[in-house]
Amino acid sequence: xxxxxxxxxxxxxxxxxxxxxxxxAQRMAFHLLERDREGAKKIADALNNALEKITSCERCNTxxxxxxxxxxxxxxxxxxxxCVVETPADLQAIEQVGAYQGLYFVLMGKLSPLEGIGPxxxxxxxxxxxxxxxxxxxVIIATNITAEGETTADYTQQMLMPYDVKITRLARGVPxxxxxxxxxxxxxxxxxxxxxxxxx
Amino acid sequence: xxxxxxxxxxxxxxxxxxxxxxxxAQRMAFHLLERDREGAKKIADALNNALEKITSCERCNTxxxxxxxxxxxxxxxxxxxxCVVETPADLQAIEQVGAYQGLYFVLMGKLSPLEGIGPxxxxxxxxxxxxxxxxxxxVIIATNITAEGETTADYTQQMLMPYDVKITRLARGVPxxxxxxxxxxxxxxxxxxxxxxxxx
Ligand SMILES: [Zn+2]
Ligand SMILES: [Zn+2]
Numbered sequence: 001x002x003x004x005x006x007x008x009x010x011x012x013x014x015x016x017x018x019x020x021x022x023x024x025a026q027r028m029a030f031h032l033l034e035r036d037r038e039g040a041k042k043i044a045d046a047l048n049n050a051l052e053k054i055t056s057c058e059r060c061n062t063x064x065x066x067x068x069x070x071x072x073x074x075x076x077x078x079x080x081x082x083c084v085v086e087t088p089a090d091l092q093a094i095e096q097v098g099a100y101q102g103l104y105f106v107l108m109g110k111l112s113p114l115e116g117i118g119p120x121x122x123x124x125x126x127x128x129x130x131x132x133x134x135x136x137x138x139v140i141i142a143t144n145i146t147a148e149g150e151t152t153a154d155y156t157q158q159m160l161m162p163y164d165v166k167i168t169r170l171a172r173g174v175p176x177x178x179x180x181x182x183x184x185x186x187x188x189x190x191x192x193x194x195x196x197x198x199x200x
Numbered sequence: 201x202x203x204x205x206x207x208x209x210x211x212x213x214x215x216x217x218x219x220x221x222x223x224x225a226q227r228m229a230f231h232l233l234e235r236d237r238e239g240a241k242k243i244a245d246a247l248n249n250a251l252e253k254i255t256s257c258e259r260c261n262t263x264x265x266x267x268x269x270x271x272x273x274x275x276x277x278x279x280x281x282x283c284v285v286e287t288p289a290d291l292q293a294i295e296q297v298g299a300y301q302g303l304y305f306v307l308m309g310k311l312s313p314l315e316g317i318g319p320x321x322x323x324x325x326x327x328x329x330x331x332x333x334x335x336x337x338x339v340i341i342a343t344n345i346t347a348e349g350e351t352t353a354d355y356t357q358q359m360l361m362p363y364d365v366k367i368t369r370l371a372r373g374v375p376x377x378x379x380x381x382x383x384x385x386x387x388x389x390x391x392x393x394x395x396x397x398x399x400x
Contacts, residue, residue: 004253004254004263004264004265005265006246006249006250006253006254006265007250007254007263009246009249009250010246010247010249010250012246013239013242013243013245013246013247014243014246016232016236016239016240016242016243017217017228017231017232017239017243018227018228018231019224019227024219026289026292027218027219027289027381028217028218029250030263030287030288030289030292031217031218032216032217032247032250033250033251033254033263033288034287034288034289034308036216037251039213039216040216040247040250040251041247041248041251042213042216043213043214043216043217043243043244043247044243044244044245044247044248044251045213045244046206046209046210046212046213046214047210047213047232047240047241047243047244048241048244049206049209049210050206050207050209050210050229050232050233050240051233051237051240051241051244053204053206054204054206054207054233063204063207063230063233064204065204065205065206087230087234088230088233088234089226089227089230089234092226092230108234181227
């Protein structure tokens with residue numbers, strides 16, 4: 001039996017979801033069509049709504065529905081601290097700990113020569129500008145503790161060396177190979193607390 | 201940080217997918233918005249397209265884009281055999297084995313008193329009518345070998361007893377507690393081959 005083309009197309013489309021293979025995509029498609037058409041409609045609408053509304057914060061790059069995100073727009077955040085992360089998910093993970101009160105900068109990725117991602121593909125130019133033009137006392141480099149994340153951190157550190165700013169990196173409380181997004185809050189809080197000054 | 205409401209709505213909507221909890225929903229939402237907006241658009245379009253086009257086959261209930269599904273409309277299928285399954289996914293699993301050439305009837309669920317699903321909520325009335333009005337020699341009851349599937353099979357068997365039709369059930373080659381949708385093809389083929397006549 002050839003499945004109807006609309007179902008085949010749906011299965012194919014659902015494979016864009018991270019961690020979803022053909023078998024799982026079919027299960028999802030059948031489930032929605034059989035038992036939750038309302039849920040399916042909600043997903044479609046929520047996707048279209050998010051695609052339409054979500055842009056990037058003009059200053060820090062994170063997801064945002066206006067020009068500035070809530071963090072960048074807030075009067076309460078400590079503007080002398082800047083935390084550099086790879087992705088909005090990492091920013092979100094740190095925010096959930098609630099231990100950091102400074103601002104962020106989201107690189108939107110990590111250096112990855114194999115995938116053709118160099119400094120120009122990430123937000124380094126703007127990061128440089130932000131550090132140059134603002135009174136920032138400390139930049140906390142909070143990239144993932146993976147090979148590519150460490151390379152990205154090294155690059156960031158080198159780039160910021162000319163400036164009169166303290167540069168720190170997360171303590172290695174985060175296990176090697178781990179990704180911030182999936183870390184438990186206590187590990188992440190400890191890593192924040194124990195951030196170390198870099199040897200310059 | 202409160203996430204943007206469009207992202208929160210998307211996370212919430214994605215939880216309608218089977219096996220997707222809050223953590224996974226966030227991962228999916230971030231992945232799509234950060235790295236695959238085109239994929240997100242494709243999912244939304246495929247969902248809307250499927251919701252619009254996919255209806256039920258007028259005869260057997262399975263998913264279909266016209267009045268009759270390909271199987272019911274086919275000249276090549278053996279119309280004297282009727283296989284009763286719970287869901288379109290089960291039908292699909294049997295079709296993939298390629299060992300069965302008859303027609304199907306999809307109940308669209310299983311009897312489940314706890315969830316308020318009785319015979320009236322499933323397709324029994326129409327099944328009864330089909331068996332009464334067509335020259336069917338054998339009805340193969342292929343519900344899942346779970347408690348509710350077996351109850352559903354027993355009910356089907358009782359209901360069809362007045363008719364001059366051979367009633368069979370899948371051999372218990374399918375392990376107890378197993379669901380057809382996830383069975384390997386050889387087990388399913390064996391269960392089909394060894395289907396047993398019911399004691400009437
Ligand atoms: Zn911002
Ligand atoms: Zn049909």
